[in-house]
Amino acid sequence: MKARARKSRGGRPTLKDIARKVGVHVSTVSRALDVQTSARLAPKLVEKIRRAALRSGYKPNPAARALKTRKSRTIGVVIPDIADPAFPPIIRGIEDGLARNDYVAIVASTDGNPWRQQRILEAMRARGVDGLILAGVLRTDAMVSKLTAGIPVTTVIRQTDASPFSTVLHDEDGGIRLALAHLVSLGHRSIATIAGPQSFSTGYNRHAAFNRHAELLGVRSDPPLTAFARAFNEAEGERCAEELLVTGRPFTAIICANDRLAIGAIAALRRHSLRCPEDISVTGFNDMPLVDRLSPALTTVRVQHFQAGIEAAEIIVDMVEKNPVEPRHTILPVELVVRESTRRLSHGRMQRAENLSSRVE
Amino acid sequence: MKARARKSRGGRPTLKDIARKVGVHVSTVSRALDVQTSARLAPKLVEKIRRAALRSGYKPNPAARALKTRKSRTIGVVIPDIADPAFPPIIRGIEDGLARNDYVAIVASTDGNPWRQQRILEAMRARGVDGLILAGVLRTDAMVSKLTAGIPVTTVIRQTDASPFSTVLHDEDGGIRLALAHLVSLGHRSIATIAGPQSFSTGYNRHAAFNRHAELLGVRSDPPLTAFARAFNEAEGERCAEELLVTGRPFTAIICANDRLAIGAIAALRRHSLRCPEDISVTGFNDMPLVDRLSPALTTVRVQHFQAGIEAAEIIVDMVEKNPVEPRHTILPVELVVRESTRRLSHGRMQRAENLSSRVE
DNA sequence: GAAAATTGTGCAAACGATTGCCCGGATGCA
DNA sequence: TGCATCCGGGCAATCGTTTGCACAATTTTC
Structure with missing residues (x-):
């Protein structure tokens, strides 16, 4: 009772309060409360101090600690x-x-x-x-x-x-490989890519991976069917899709460096009366929230x-x-999550896509 | 040169370093650096100290300050x-x-x-x-x-x-009013609502607003066409839409307490072959990122x-x-942003919606 | 021209925790 | 019994700022 009344006014209990209550020096309390140093104290004293600390609701003052320890x-x-x-x-x-x-x-x-x-x-x-x-x-x-x-x-x-x-x-490399292999397995051969900004490692690495695996899988286009986005957003996705379309070169799928680019690309395709996935398959990267709720729900690379x-x-x-x-x-x-934005290439589709995209010129 | 060498080793300059350099006491430096208290010092001294502080790149130590000021x-x-x-x-x-x-x-x-x-x-x-x-x-x-x-x-x-x-x-009240008035102006009269959890003020207030304004606008249903979500997410939106559909009671629009519920609701409608907005109009609340990219793009209440x-x-x-x-x-x-998920009620549509929704029973 | 009021600065005590050093007593070994 | 060794714990300095108080030097007041 008496001891409790002496707790320093205003705030939380401090080491000093506990020290007073237990009847030891504050340095002893400090040591008792630290697992590292408590080994050097008498076990029963440590126990006693710990209980007192717990009972009083002691919480170390972070400012004081930071000041002293510089952390x-x-x-x-x-x-x-x-x-x-x-x-x-x-x-x-x-x-x-x-x-x-x-x-x-x-x-x-x-x-x-x-x-x-x-x-x-x-x-x-x-x-x-x-x-x-x-x-x-x-x-x-x-x-x-x-x-x-x-x-x-x-x-x-x-x-x-x-x-x-x-x-x-x-x-990144594995993700692009999965996406590309998936498209190839669906029969796609003319595969375009919307690459991210090359100043980011994500943009750079995914693009490099695309080239590498396109080569390995034997679906590399020459010259490359690549558009470079200047940012990872929907607007750039649209712009890049346009850029690909106006080349007039045929393609049946687009691998996008991330989901937002893919969303923009699909919107651009739609403006050109190209449907995804019926006419063009599209993949994203990231599996960000809500892309499973889009229509078409996006096939993408899920990252952790x-x-x-x-x-x-x-x-x-x-x-x-x-x-x-x-x-x-x-x-x-990473893992590939296949949803609605990619589809098996049907025989007629290639032809159709060619016509449509060349029509844009 | 000499003075600079005496800067305390290891870290950033402290008040003491500046005090030493200028040749005054640390308390003077402290006062000079604080706008409140610097008025009580000789202006040219203040100036001198401030320049020294700036030159040395002095930044107050937050831990020390916090310890002393308790902030x-x-x-x-x-x-x-x-x-x-x-x-x-x-x-x-x-x-x-x-x-x-x-x-x-x-x-x-x-x-x-x-x-x-x-x-x-x-x-x-x-x-x-x-x-x-x-x-x-x-x-x-x-x-x-x-x-x-x-x-x-x-x-x-x-x-x-x-x-x-x-x-x-x-x-909230204004937002719901806008959404409701919008639907009414499009000709809707049988308007359902998916209310949010009533344990949150958002859910509660929006629901109350719905009732109030439905009454005022003369489109109140009795008994109410209301489903209560247990959480603000897509799954609950789906569940609630189902719940509304199985009542068999006709409605041509749903006001959802937020966007995620709306997204779920639209998905559920689609599963029942009800299209949004052709068959049923849907509104959300929040205008969260990406809802403008859904199809249909969501008509919703934009909040700041x-x-x-x-x-x-x-x-x-x-x-x-x-x-x-x-x-x-x-x-x-707030403001209403009208997109694709709401549409004018055409004459035949009311009928059609009735048939479809009663079919579900 | 002396007392009083007003500056402008220094002094030192906090704030609460950590930690190197020191010392009294118990123990070990011979 | 005597001396070295531990062991357990207290002392005090310290981290960098802030701030009440004291005090000298100046200015004001009558």
Whole structure:
């Protein structure tokens, strides 16, 4: 009773309060509460202190701890735009993964704007984040290396070319291979592709994979039936589909570097009275929310968004805690999910597609 | 040169470093750097100190500041699920709004699980958040009040019944009125509704609005053509649409309490060979990303997600800083965006819909 | 021209936790 | 019994800021 009344006014109990209650020094309490150091104390004392701490609802003051240890248990997460449907599942994974380790994320969106990115990175430094998870990096970005000097970094989903960072990636190559093999197995031979921005590793790697596997499967077009998107969005998907159509060269399927491009492409096809999948099959990449609800429901490569986030979180925590650890590189498997936007090539269809697409010229 | 060499090793410059360089006491530097207190110092000294601080790239140590001031400049954001497409735009608004004021958000998803919510709220307390933005509250939730005692709170999008909290809401009533008036103007008279969970203010308010305006517009059905969803998702939308169909009662339009329910409903209609909008018009609520890309593109009520986040951020910052402020309540205007899922009732259609829906029995 | 009021700055004590160092007592070994 | 060795735990410094108070130097007041 008496002891309880002496608890410091206003706020939560502190080490000092518990020390007073148990009748030991605060340093002893501190040690008792830390698994690492409690071994050096008398077991029954430790027990007693722990119970007192629990009973009083003691929670260490994060600011005090951070000040002393120079670790904030905070990770900065930098993404292009949290409102882009591709990212929330990753963020969710990151948050859950960090929470397991008693870290938290602070996330910010760059809008792909280098200037904003710089401000964000500086702000995160200033905030004292222990590590960074980058989801929006370009393949080459000199600034990032400077701005992150001295802080553990991992990228998710995307990577930089000469990477001093850890990475968590999807199996882009495997995904494209699956999509391509699927189309080939359906009888398609003239397969176009809408490639993503080559400044992103995703865009670059998927395009490279397309070329490689098209070659291997013997369906490579020469010159290539490729349009390059300048961004991963629906508008660019439309534009690229138009670009492919106006060449007048026939094709019966399009492999798109991601779902949003695919959605745009299908819309463009429709404007040209080409139906998907009857006239042209289309595949996406990512399996983002809602693409199963489109009509046609999109055939796409399912990636493990959530798991990627989890992995990234685990890795960054590892890097932060066991400090001099070398970069780790994780590749997550993907799977093809076949829905309505791809269909077996019927005999007449090839012909029809040719006519239609040449009509556009 | 000499002075610079004395900068404390290892890390960023501190007040002490600047004090030494300028030749004053750290408290003077501290005051010079704070607009509030710098007025009490000699202007030219202030100028000198500020320049020195800038030159050395001084950034206040957030942990030290938090420890002393008991303010972390951190806001907790609690949502049902960040991967639900309705929320990211709000989060984005919150983050931008907080960043303007030099605060950051730490966000966590409850999955609608009260137990998880409790853990999250406790963790946020422990982390020392200055305020809380709640996006997932139930209308009645005793626990929340207990767990947030002593911390400024605002809710976004949803509200509690007896709210001691500030709120930022969409004009639910206005939105439903617009949707209903739109359908009526298209000739619809038998209008069903798929209501959201009544435990959420959104579900409750939209349903109440539906009843009220149906009455006012003279299109109220008796008994009501209403199905209650148990969650705001596509599966429940499907289930509810089925539920409406099996009543055998005719209707030509459905107002859904949100977009995801609408998407589910349209899918269910399609399974019963009812086309949207030819046979049945459907409206959603929220205008979440991608619903303009569905076919049919969804007619829905556009709400200001982003702005809601901004407002919530501004409000919570206000509450945190000017402390004894009473709850503020903001209502954001909405607009109807008419797309493809609603259509004028043609003369024959009423009949047809009747036949089809009664066929289901 | 002395007392009083007003500057402008320094001093030092916090905030709450961590951690190197030290010391008293118990134990080990001879 | 004597001396070295542990073991358990206290002491105090420290992390970087903020802020009430003290105090010297100036300015104002009568």
